[in-house]
Amino acid sequence: xxxxxxxxxxxxxxxxxxxxxxxxxxxxxxxxxxxxxxxxxxxxxxxxxxxxxxxxxxxxxxxxxxxxxxxxxxxxxxxxxxxxxxxxxxxxxxxxxxxxxxxxxxxxxxxxxxxxxxxxxxxxxxxxxxxxxxxxxxxxxxxxxxxxxxxxxxxxxxxxxxxxxxxxxxxxxxxxxxxxxxxxxxxxxxxxxxxxxxxxxxxxxxxxxxxxxxxxxxxxxxxxxxxxxxxxxxxxxxxxxxxxxxxxxxxxxxxxxxxxxxxxxxxxxxxxxxxxxxxxxxxxxxxxxxxxxxxxxxxxxxxxxxxxxxxxxxxxxxxxxxxxxxxxxxxxxxxxxxxxxxxxxxxxxxxxxxxxxxxxxxxxxxxxxxxxxxxxxxxxxxxxxxxxxxxxxxxxxxxxxxxxxxxxxxxxxxxxxxxxxxxxxxxxxxxxxxxxxxxxxxxxxxxxxxxxxxxxxxxxxxxxxxxxxxxxxxxxxxxxxxxxxxxxxxxxxxxxxxxxxxxxxxxxxxxxxxxxxxxxxxxxxxxxxxxxxxxxxxxxxxxxxxxxxxxxxxxxxxxxxxxxxxxxxxxxxxxxxxxxxxxxxxxxxxxxxxxxxxxxxxxxxxxxxxxxxxxxxxxxxxxxxxxxxxxxxxxxxxxxxxxxxxxxxxxxxxxxxxxxxxxxxxxxxxxxxxxxxxxxxxxxxxxxxxxxxxxxxxxxxxxxxxxxxxxxxxxxxxxxxxxxxxxxxxx
Amino acid sequence: xxxxxxxxxxxxxxxxxxxxxxxxxxxxxxxxxxxxxxxxxxxxxxxxxxxxxxxxxxxxxxxxxxxxxxxxxxxxxxxxxxxxxxxxxxxxxxxxxxxxxxxxxxxxxxxxxxxxx
Numbered sequence: 001x002x003x004x005x006x007x008x009x010x011x012x013x014x015x016x017x018x019x020x021x022x023x024x025x026x027x028x029x030x031x032x033x034x035x036x037x038x039x040x041x042x043x044x045x046x047x048x049x050x051x052x053x054x055x056x057x058x059x060x061x062x063x064x065x066x067x068x069x070x071x072x073x074x075x076x077x078x079x080x081x082x083x084x085x086x087x088x089x090x091x092x093x094x095x096x097x098x099x100x101x102x103x104x105x106x107x108x109x110x111x112x113x114x115x116x117x118x119x120x121x122x123x124x125x126x127x128x129x130x131x132x133x134x135x136x137x138x139x140x141x142x143x144x145x146x147x148x149x150x151x152x153x154x155x156x157x158x159x160x161x162x163x164x165x166x167x168x169x170x171x172x173x174x175x176x177x178x179x180x181x182x183x184x185x186x187x188x189x190x191x192x193x194x195x196x197x198x199x200x201x202x203x204x205x206x207x208x209x210x211x212x213x214x215x216x217x218x219x220x221x222x223x224x225x226x227x228x229x230x231x232x233x234x235x236x237x238x239x240x241x242x243x244x245x246x247x248x249x250x251x252x253x254x255x256x257x258x259x260x261x262x263x264x265x266x267x268x269x270x271x272x273x274x275x276x277x278x279x280x281x282x283x284x285x286x287x288x289x290x291x292x293x294x295x296x297x298x299x300x301x302x303x304x305x306x307x308x309x310x311x312x313x314x315x316x317x318x319x320x321x322x323x324x325x326x327x328x329x330x331x332x333x334x335x336x337x338x339x340x341x342x343x344x345x346x347x348x349x350x351x352x353x354x355x356x357x358x359x360x361x362x363x364x365x366x367x368x369x370x371x372x373x374x375x376x377x378x379x380x381x382x383x384x385x386x387x388x389x390x391x392x393x394x395x396x397x398x399x400x401x402x403x404x405x406x407x408x409x410x411x412x413x414x415x416x417x418x419x420x421x422x423x424x425x426x427x428x429x430x431x432x433x434x435x436x437x438x439x440x441x442x443x444x445x446x447x448x449x450x451x452x453x454x455x456x457x458x459x460x461x462x463x464x465x466x467x468x469x470x471x472x473x474x475x476x477x478x479x480x481x482x483x484x485x486x487x488x489x490x491x492x493x494x495x496x497x498x499x500x501x502x503x504x505x506x507x508x509x510x511x512x513x514x515x516x517x518x519x520x521x522x523x524x525x526x527x528x529x530x531x532x533x534x535x536x537x538x539x540x541x542x543x544x545x546x547x548x549x550x551x552x553x554x555x556x557x558x559x560x561x562x563x564x565x566x567x568x569x570x571x572x573x574x575x576x577x578x579x580x581x582x583x584x585x586x587x588x589x590x591x592x593x594x595x596x597x598x599x600x601x602x603x604x605x606x607x608x609x610x611x612x613x614x615x616x617x618x619x620x621x622x623x624x625x626x627x628x629x630x631x632x633x634x635x636x637x638x639x640x641x642x643x644x645x646x647x648x649x650x651x652x653x654x655x656x657x658x659x660x661x662x663x664x665x666x667x668x669x670x671x672x673x674x675x676x677x678x679x680x681x682x683x684x685x686x687x688x689x690x691x692x693x694x695x696x697x698x699x700x701x702x703x704x705x706x707x708x709x710x711x712x713x714x715x716x717x718x719x720x721x722x723x724x725x726x727x728x729x730x731x
Numbered sequence: 732x733x734x735x736x737x738x739x740x741x742x743x744x745x746x747x748x749x750x751x752x753x754x755x756x757x758x759x760x761x762x763x764x765x766x767x768x769x770x771x772x773x774x775x776x777x778x779x780x781x782x783x784x785x786x787x788x789x790x791x792x793x794x795x796x797x798x799x800x801x802x803x804x805x806x807x808x809x810x811x812x813x814x815x816x817x818x819x820x821x822x823x824x825x826x827x828x829x830x831x832x833x834x835x836x837x838x839x840x841x842x843x844x845x846x847x848x
Contacts, residue, residue, distance in 0.1 A: 328753070
């Protein structure tokens with residue numbers, strides 16, 4: 001069947017609107033093309049064509065035949081990689097050639113080589129290796145803007161031109177200075193570009209996770225198709241050892257999945273029919289069929305990539321000063337260099353003035369200032385993503401560093417979020433139950449679970465789950481009745497049983513004194529106690545509680561040690577809330593809080609102007625207002641809901657310890673930024689005056705322009721290197 | 732005598748540098764739905780007026796090989812784009828609040844401004 005496909009692609013080489021018309025004509029005359037539009041302004045062509053008659057390759061040829069170039073089949077990422085590789089290769093050649101020439105010039109200067117020969121050697125370094133400095137300077141000046149290239153171009157050109165004029169005038173030669181400066185700066189750029197490429201490793205890694213094909217089941221056939229062609233509701237087979245292509249739900253079979261690449265959770269997760277699976281995770285054990293629910297840019301992986309790259313592009317408040325300074329830096333340095341020349345000329349003559357002016361131009365390094373914050377944020381945010389910690393923006397990362405109070409929501413955050421049976425206590429010396437304690441507990445559970453089978457109460461699931469775990473079969477129940485607000489009753493083997501709260505026991509005339517002490521003790525520990533009776537005889541009690549997560553106590557312990565005040569917020573009554581909080585080592589409890597009051601309570605704990613921040617940790621879905629009202633909202637995601645808008649930080653794994661990791665990551669990243677800014681500012685503030693010769697009257701120190709070039713190159717590399725160090729830190 | 736000449740020239744150069752770089756004033760270019768911004772030694776136009784709550788597509792076309800300009804950042808909109816040489820790159824912006832928003836190169840040396848009125 002013929003299908004009309006649409007394709008938009010960039011076209012290179014157009015000079016005017018008539019070029020666009022020419023390409024349009026060429027495209028339209030290609031067989032299979034239904035419509036073609038070429039926009040000169042955006043340099044884009046959009047073509048509708050019949051994909052059975054012609055292919056993108058034909059379109060590319062059509063554009064080429066008109067004398068232009070179409071960019072097809074490559075995304076920006078690929079283009080970027082290509083251009084970067086080409087640039088690096090070019091830089092490498094320039095560095096090698098200009099190094100050889102510079103060494104020859106240096107040796108020549110010491111050995112009184114013929115000045116014309118020096119000129120001959122210096123010229124390619126100046127205009128071939130240094131060409132990019134001139135190009136950048138020229139295009140900048142046309143726009144009345146200046147960059148670091150402007151300083152280098154002016155500094156080296158002045159040295160070079162002066163030397164050329166001196167050839168006939170028998171003056172001083174500065175060919176070595178200009179050549180060495182250009183070589184060192186290019187070498188610095190080469191190393192910086194190599195290091196900088198690693199700051200965006202996280203995104204490349206994430207993009208690399210996505211599998212390329214999916215085995216789609218269509219009718220009887222299973223075919224491998226490119227992952228871009230998978231549609232929602234497609235059935236896909238995933239075999240062991242394969243990656244899951246898109247997000248979906250298992251419809252057939254079960255398996256164990258390694259989700260560590262997305263959630264940071266290292267333990268494999270067992271999944272069966274009806275469970276959600278995340279694209280790019282790894283099927284470790286057996287084959288299953290899944291139905292695609294999210295494809296393309298809606299998948300969890302795509303959302304993570306989007307969130308990480310957005311966070312890496314955001315502005316951190318700490319960088320504000322550096323931003324302001326780097327904006328005016330170059331013109332100010334030009335003015336300083338001119339003043340340095342004038343002052344030294346007037347006081348000490350031309351040669352001092354000249355050398356110091358060049359040193360000032362060369363040593364000033366706005367690059368280090370510009371790189372200080374963004375490189376650290378890129379590495380920090382990327383490091384977080386690797387561990388399943390998604391940071392919304394640089395501001396959230398910065399504020400997280402100031403957290404001194406953390407409020408944890410109880411249900412689902414500190415606790416598992418679903419009740420489980422914690423205690424089963426039979427009444428002592430009951431004759432008709434099993435003699436051994438274990439057997440008596442089984443008897444009690446069997447009756448309770450049989451009765452609960454017909455119940456819809458949330459606590460029933462806990463009892464049934466416990467029975468399932470112990471492989472206890474339910475008995476047939478007749479005359480079942482749910483007694484609203486009290487419990488249930490039902491008949492098993494012609495005996496009537498009651499299972500419910502104290503009120504039910506009182507109404508049924510059951511004496512609960514035998515287990516009164518036990519039940520009060522359990523309630524004091526925050527548990528819900530249910531009584532089981534046969535007619536008026538108490539058989540035992542079953543206690544149910546929402547148990548704390550395994551890592552909860554340890555997390556709170558670590559936070560307390562880090563001097564963070566920990567609060568717990570819950571809808572439970574004060575006694576229950578306090579009991580749970582105490583078991584976790586939390587001293588501060590906000591109990592009896594209705595869901596819509598949480599945000600107010602969070603706001604209440606914020607202290608304006610204290611310089612500290614309050615974080616709220618919740619599950620992200622019900623707690624959106626509270627997350628938004630905290631200084632930093634930390635959402636515990638489930639691995640499937642990534643873009644939690646109201647949260648500054650989303651933890652994809654449900655591990656509470658990630659809260660500590662997130663704070664650690666923030667502290668380390670901010671430390672790196674502070675170090676970077678300190679060095680970048682300190683470097684420029686200290687070395688510009690030194691290069692200007694301010695120390696000369698006192699110590700006789702002057703900065704050789706070649707040394708200045710070395711220091712300049714070293715400063716930006718050190719900033720990038722310091723940011724990359726973040727990769728090695730353990731969080 | 733030469734010292735006086737050098738001093739006068741120096742002051743003149745400083746004045747010129749100040750005027751040349753800081754004295755630049757550019758009127759805002761109004762972007763209706765689309766606008767192409769040429770990236771060559773900076774951004775042309777560099778002051779762009781957009782409407783609030785309206786999506787505008789800015790097409791950036793880099794014609795300058797200076798690697799400083801290869802990355803474009805709109806920090807307030809959390810947008811960062813790599814600009815390949817001679818390849819148009821579209822950036823969609825929908826400002827929700829009035830104000831002035833900067834965009835710049837990776838190292839913040841070349842700047843442009845979005846004015847939302």
